[in-house]
Amino acid sequence: MRNHALPVVYVAIIAFLGGWFFSLLSLPIPWMIGPLFAVLLAQFFIRTPLKWSAQFRNIGLVIIGITIGENFSLSILQTMGTMFWYMLAINIVFVLLCLLLALITAKYTSMSLHTAVLASVPGALGQIIVFASEEKKADLAAVTYFHLIRVLAVVSVVPFLVSGHVVQQNIEATASPLWAVAVLISMSFLFAIVVGKLHVPTPFFLGPVLFGILLNIVQVDIPVISLDVLHVAQIAVGAHIGLLLTPSALRLPKRTLLFGLINVVLLMFVSFLCAKLVMTMLNYTFATSFLSTAPGGMDQMALIATAIHADADIVTVFQLARMLFLSFIIIPLLKKYSARLEH
Structure with a gap:
């Protein structure tokens, strides 16, 4: 039992030291x-072998989610009608760009068009990878x-990129007793489980947001x-993401590795242009x-927004719209496309 726990303890120690070191350097979201x-x-x-329980990551997401939910301005819900067309336009722009990137990637690498589309489409990491794992013709790696x-x-x-555009706030509200916080987190975790039964995407983040x-x-x-x-919640999430990209995952053709980086740069550039449009x-x-x-x-972007005191509720609404667009439009279309390939 002790040997099974050691890999988790190693990750906890490494993650804490990484956070402490980045904090000393005053880096964003250390x-x-x-x-x-x-x-x-x-x-x-x-x-x-290093291991990290998915439950630690889930608890971290619950804490971050309830923090956003309890500070969520209800007036944001009233303005969603105004933001709807902007959110729809941004999602359409991203999808068109990703389809173009998929065509280019498939042409200049050994990847099939089917794999390139799945690799390029913007969306939640978990949803796309789970979907790709069910596709026989997709290169999951x-x-x-x-x-x-x-x-x-x-x-x-x-x-x-964004830390210099926010006035940091050092004022922290008086924290509640630990027992009260523990009760809140427990109730939020149970609410997340219920939401997950309803097949809501990223339930351990979105559930606590809704609960708040x-x-x-x-x-x-x-x-x-x-x-x-x-x-502590940020450490739990950061350690989980750090373990996702393993050394074996990098054993891919050089062109595939290169186009993965190009894909990121182009998407970030388009995000920058869209952000300027939203600002205006x-x-x-x-x-x-x-x-x-x-x-x-959605969870990572909202976490960053909370850490640098950006408007986390606005960020959550925009990212939620993308997630819903992915879940109800993009993935169903990909399923139809995959079914057509099999015939």
Whole structure:
């Protein structure tokens, strides 16, 4: 039993040291990016297999989600009608760009068009990889690499791009007693499980966000989560992402590795242009606009928004719209495309 726990303990120690080191350097979101890079690099030097429980990551997402939900402004829901066309336009632009990238990638690499489409489409990491794993004709390693390198790029590069555009706030509300916070997190975790039964995407993040909004609607006095607890949550998520990209995942043709990087750069550039458009049309800050349009997961973008004091509820709404667009339009179309290939 002790031997089974050691790989998890190693990851916890490495992740904490990475967060502590990045914090000393005053880098953006040190307690997520630090663990991410520390765990990622450790895999190349430590022969002992490293492990991290998915439940730790889920608890981290729950804490981050409830923090966003309890601060969610209900007025945002009233303005979603105004933002709808902008969100739809951004999603269409991204999909068209990704289809173009897929065609180019398939032409200049050994990847099939089917694999290239799955690798290039913007969306939640988990959803696309799970879908790709069910496709017999898809190269799962290539699809995983493209999406993981995108996640790593987004969570490491985006904070540096947007941190200078936000006035950091050092005022922290008085944290509630630990027992009250524990009750809140437990209730949020149970709510996330219920939401997951309804097949809602990223339930351990979106569920607590919805739970926090519901508590606000009924005007319940929600316990305040301390920064230390938030840092633990960020460590849990950062360590999980760091373990996703393993050394074996990089054993791909050089052209595939290169096009994965090109894919990320082009998507980030388009995100930058879309962010400028959102800034102009909706008068949001650059940080909020860029995090809203960046091709990262909803949970990661909302986490970054919370850490740098951007408008996390706006970011969540934009990223939620993309996730719903992916779940109800893109994946069904991909399934039809896959079925046609099999005949």
